Amino acid sequence: MLTFTEEILLLLLDDEDGSFAPIPKSTLSCAIAGAVLMDLAFANRIDTDPEALVVSDPTPTGTPMLDTTLAKIAAHEPGSDTRTWIRVLSVEDSPGIREQALESLVARGIVTRREERVLWAFRARRYPTIDGNVEQEVKLRIGEVLHSDEIPHPRDVALIGLVDACDLLRDIFPGTDIERLRPRVDQLRQMDLIGRELAGAITDIEHTVTMALSGAPY
């Protein structure tokens, strides 16, 4: 089974050219931070409520990209809430986590790594898909939950929160009237407390950027 971090990166990559969907860098960083926290929560290493995020079991999971984050949270004074951790991890750890998750997707034979030169000067790394079945399965799962009124699996709820935070639904389901699905999406993404805080963290950052650009006080 893929981690949430691997799943969201896979959905963000263009199958053909292996580039990332054009979303703001801060959104991508927050989504990766949120995904790692979801992975730790589903591995029963951290737990959350609307007020706090706590380490419930500091035992390493065996997945290096998760264990680095787990150790970091465990070493920190308890009391910080989920949104604070999303902000901290998005700034300090997301790039490293992203690289590790992409390497894992390469090692699993789902994507391949390709170095390219852009404008004859800059080097860019691309990750085109070589095994589309895994991604197709993920999309199918999301589609089934969104297009029905069935009680969702907690993993699907969390993933939909990540996907919606990255504004990926239109890319995943081209030709679908996403606004018609909006009430269901909003209902589901509220159900995972980390996903809920992820949306809030992204909104906070967008607000800060808007205020900074307008010159208004925060």
Place this chain on the structure above:
Amino acid sequence: MEVTTERQNGVLSALVSGRVDSTNAREFEEQIRHAIEDDDRAVIMDFEQLAYISSAGLRAVLMTAKNLWRREATFALCALPDVVREVFEVSGFDKIITIHPSREEALAAVEG
């Protein structure tokens, strides 16, 4: 965390007391799963004595609801203390799972 169950006319009522969090959420889900019998037509979780529920606990409740939905059995919660109700409202679980003020009302609704 403690779960006490009783059954009446195919309706399983489970009184949950203490805290449900990541340290015992799996055990909680398992206890409920084992308590449910094939011919149970409804399950009511009575949270009157539940002091705390975390995200892990919510996931366990959601899995129980999902399993019962698949077998077309009714699932409801009742008697949520304010602190627990707040978590269900914040997470929108109250929009997906029926919540009754008391066990009597939950039983009446199931029978009705």
